[in-house]
Amino acid sequence: xxxxxxxxxxxxxxxxxxxxxxxxxxxxxxxxxxxxxxxxxxxxxxxxxxxxxxxxxxxxxxxxxxxxxxxxxxxxxxxxxxxxxxxxxxxxxxxxxxxxxxxxxxxxxxxxxxxxxxxxxxxxxxxxxxxxxxxxxxxxxxxxxxxxxxxxxxxxxxxxxxxxxxxxxxxxxxxxxxxxxxxxxxxxxxxxxxxxxxxxxxxxxxxxxxxxxxxxxxxxxxxxxxxxxxxxxxxxxxxxxxxxxxxxxxxxxxxxxxxxxxxxxxxxxxxxxxxxxxxxxxxxxxxxxxxxxxx
Amino acid sequence: xxxxxxxxxxxxxxxxxxxxxxxxxxxxxxxxxxxxxxxxxxxxxxxxxxxxxxxxxxxxxxxxxxxxxxxxxxxxxxxxxxxxxxxxxxxxxxxxxxxxxxxxxxxxxxxxxxxxxxxxxxxxxxxxxxxxxxxxxxxxxxxxxxxxxxxxxxxxxxxxxxx
Numbered sequence: 001x002x003x004x005x006x007x008x009x010x011x012x013x014x015x016x017x018x019x020x021x022x023x024x025x026x027x028x029x030x031x032x033x034x035x036x037x038x039x040x041x042x043x044x045x046x047x048x049x050x051x052x053x054x055x056x057x058x059x060x061x062x063x064x065x066x067x068x069x070x071x072x073x074x075x076x077x078x079x080x081x082x083x084x085x086x087x088x089x090x091x092x093x094x095x096x097x098x099x100x101x102x103x104x105x106x107x108x109x110x111x112x113x114x115x116x117x118x119x120x121x122x123x124x125x126x127x128x129x130x131x132x133x134x135x136x137x138x139x140x141x142x143x144x145x146x147x148x149x150x151x152x153x154x155x156x157x158x159x160x161x162x163x164x165x166x167x168x169x170x171x172x173x174x175x176x177x178x179x180x181x182x183x184x185x186x187x188x189x190x191x192x193x194x195x196x197x198x199x200x201x202x203x204x205x206x207x208x209x210x211x212x213x214x215x216x217x218x219x220x221x222x223x224x225x226x227x228x229x230x231x232x233x234x235x236x237x238x239x240x241x242x243x244x245x246x247x248x249x250x251x252x253x254x255x256x257x258x259x260x261x262x263x264x265x266x267x268x269x270x271x272x273x274x275x276x277x278x279x280x281x282x283x284x285x286x287x288x289x290x291x292x293x294x295x
Numbered sequence: 296x297x298x299x300x301x302x303x304x305x306x307x308x309x310x311x312x313x314x315x316x317x318x319x320x321x322x323x324x325x326x327x328x329x330x331x332x333x334x335x336x337x338x339x340x341x342x343x344x345x346x347x348x349x350x351x352x353x354x355x356x357x358x359x360x361x362x363x364x365x366x367x368x369x370x371x372x373x374x375x376x377x378x379x380x381x382x383x384x385x386x387x388x389x390x391x392x393x394x395x396x397x398x399x400x401x402x403x404x405x406x407x408x409x410x411x412x413x414x415x416x417x418x419x420x421x422x423x424x425x426x427x428x429x430x431x432x433x434x435x436x437x438x439x440x441x442x443x444x445x446x447x448x449x450x451x452x453x454x455x456x457x458x
Contacts, residue, residue, distance in 0.1 A: 001339070005297040008317030008363055038359040039340035042320070051317070055364060103429025105347055105354045105407055191428045 003038075004047040012056045014139070014168070022141050022164045024050040030166055031055070032075060032114030035106050036123075054166075060113070065090065069135075070172045074113020078125075082107060090174040092291030093132060093181035093201050097124045100183060103191040113167040116152070119159045119223070122194045124183070126153055127224040131199040131216035132172050136160075139168035146171075153223040179203045179212075179293045180286065184278035186271055194219050195263055196271035198227075198251075200279035202239070210234045215279075220255035220272045229253040230276060239284035248277040304365050306331060307375030317363045322346040324362035325372060333373040333402050337431070344430035347403040348372050354410040373402035376409065384450040385409060385443075394443035396434035404430045408444055418448055 011017040021028050029048035031037060032055075040046035054060055060075035063084055070091050072081075081087050081098050088095040101107055101115070101124045115125040116136065129136070129149040136152045138145050138161055147160050154160060161167060175181070185197035196219040203212040213234045215227035233247040257268035286292065303312045306329055313328040320339075325331045325348070337345030339358045346357040349371040376383050382390065385408060395401045404427070411418070411426045418426075423444045427437060 002323075003318040003320070003361075005316065005318050007297055008300070008361070010363070010366075034359050034361075035341060035356075038361075042339050042358065053364060099425075103344070104411070104426060105344065105356060105429050106341065108353050109355050109359065189428055190425060 001042060001044055003041045004044055006041075006048055007050045008053065009050065010053045010056050012058075014057050014060055014166075017052050017054055017057055018139065018141070018164070018166065020050070020052045021166065024052075026163050028052055028163075030117075032117070033077065033109040033111040034114075035102065035110040036114065036118040036120060060168075061111075063087070065174075068174055070094075070174055072112045072170045072172070074111060074117070074167045074170065076112045078102075078107040078110045078112065078115070079104075081112065088291060089293065091132065091172050092175060092179070092293055093128055093183065093199055094172065095291050096181050096183040097128045097197075097199060100124050100185045100191070100194065100197065106191075112170055116170060117159060117161060117167050119153050119155075119157050121156050121222055121224070122197075122219040124185070124194065124197060124199075124218060127197060127199045127216045127218035128183075129170070129172070130224040130226055131201055131214045133214070134173070135171040136167060137169035137171065138162075138165045140165035144168060150226060156222040175201065175293045176203055176212075177293055178205075180283045181291050182279040182282040184275040184282065186275060193262070196220055196257075196268055196275055198272065198275035198279045200276070200283060202234070202280075202283050204239075208238050209236055210239065211236075215251065215276060217251065217255050217272050217275070220257040220268050222256075222258070225255045227251045227254050227272075227276065234280075239280060244277055244280045244284065247280065248273045251276040300363050300366075302362050302366050304368055304370055306370045307372060313362075315362050317361060319362045320358055321348075321350075321360040321362050321365055322357035324365070325357060325370070328362070331372050331374050335399055335402055337400065337403070342431070343400070343403070344407060345400050345403040347406040347430065349406060349410065352410075354407050371406070371409075373405055376405060385412065385447040388443040388447035388450070389440075392439050392443040392446055394435060394440045395432075400430060400432045400434075404432070404440060408447070412444070412448060416448060418444065420445075 028050035031053045060073045062073040064071045134149040136147045201214040205211040213231040229250040230247040237243045259265045335345040337343035341359045348357045
């Protein structure tokens with residue numbers, strides 16, 4: 001199949017882009033990297049009358065370090081996250097998740113804001129944003145507003161963004177010293193569609209106890225799920241095999257997967273347990289696949 | 296409603312200007328407007344990698360971009376790899392290691408690997424396999440493709456894979 005006809009605009013500033021989105025309302029879709037939207041357009045599952053291409057809005061592509069935050073523009077390519085030393089140094093969970101985000105050629109084009117705004121339940125970056133308590137800055141005719149990541153993802157392919165809003169900035173809190181991160185995922189093949197994934201960030205105190213824990217699952221419900229029950233089990237504990245097993249079993253309390261073509265709901269629940277355990281073991285071992293912030 | 300637009304691109308060093316609908320995919324532009332049929336349409340939704348090209352030297356899926364988005368840019372397709380009738384080092388390595396059977400996926404592999412070998416001139420097997428995960432081949436089983444990439448990476452610098 002080929003795309004249905006649409007009108008195409010290529011604004012060069014965010015202001016122009018927002019004006020176009022306001023003018024065309026529900027008929028318009030912003031086009032970021034196109035790695036999720038264009039397949040839907042090609043299959044005519046999406047038929048927007050107007051495409052507002054954001055690829056010429058240079059001001060929307062940046063990666064900046066602030067005192068407590070790593071700040072990304074929406075049009076920053078996923079490839080930029082992959083090669084950035086700042087990302088690895090301050091948000092190791094992002095660095096751990098990026099290799100799972102499609103393939104190199106997809107990451108060359110795919111953007112931070114595109115993946116987050118598209119809100120595919122199996123996408124890695126929304127899970128990372130929820131685990132890191134990222135701040136999502138929306139921009140529209142009524143000005144900017146900040147939405148916590150936990151309130152940003154509402155359902156499959158649905159976010160808190162209004163039709164005339166775009167995701168203007170994404171603010172990831174920097175990890176403190178001694179923070180460890182791991183991302184465990186299972187799918188048909190590396191870089192392919194994730195069936196289930198778990199993002200994990202653990203801050204260990206000087207005695208090796210969990211001083212802060214953040215866990216989020218993807219592919220286990222219509223939006224990324226924060227695994228609060230598992231986090232509670234881990235708080236104040238040393239990451240041993242027993243407590244990892246308990247926490248992993250507790251992870252299913254906070255997920256509500258649906259059955260689909262790829263897996264049953266039961267399989268996805270057990271995969272959440274397995275991926276939680278895998279991520280926590282990687283963090284406990286501090287070995288390969290674990291990034292730790294050292295200062 | 297959908298006003299046609301002029302698209303000016305340079306493909307393999309040659310300038311093309313065509314007037315197309317915004318909905319035309321870049322891969323269809325290359326094949327039907329430029330007559331460069333070496334770039335193949337596989338799945339048309341970004342999964343198989345057969346349509347991989349270089350846009351301003353960066354590999355992309357040309358089925359996931361519209362031709363109008365390539366305005367003013369430089370494109371390299373599989374036709375741009377060989378020096379006249381002489382295949383480049385990567386193409387020769389594919390030939391010598393029997394890294395293709397039907398050949399449908401091959402242009403996409405070659406373009407993705409062109410970027411890969413430029414960024415990773417001495418890759419290990421894990422890196423090669425990770426890179427190959429973005430391109431599907433239903434004939435070879437990949438073993439010979441891995442061998443070909445290794446062979447291409449070992450060629451001396453004057454036989455560089457860069458187009």
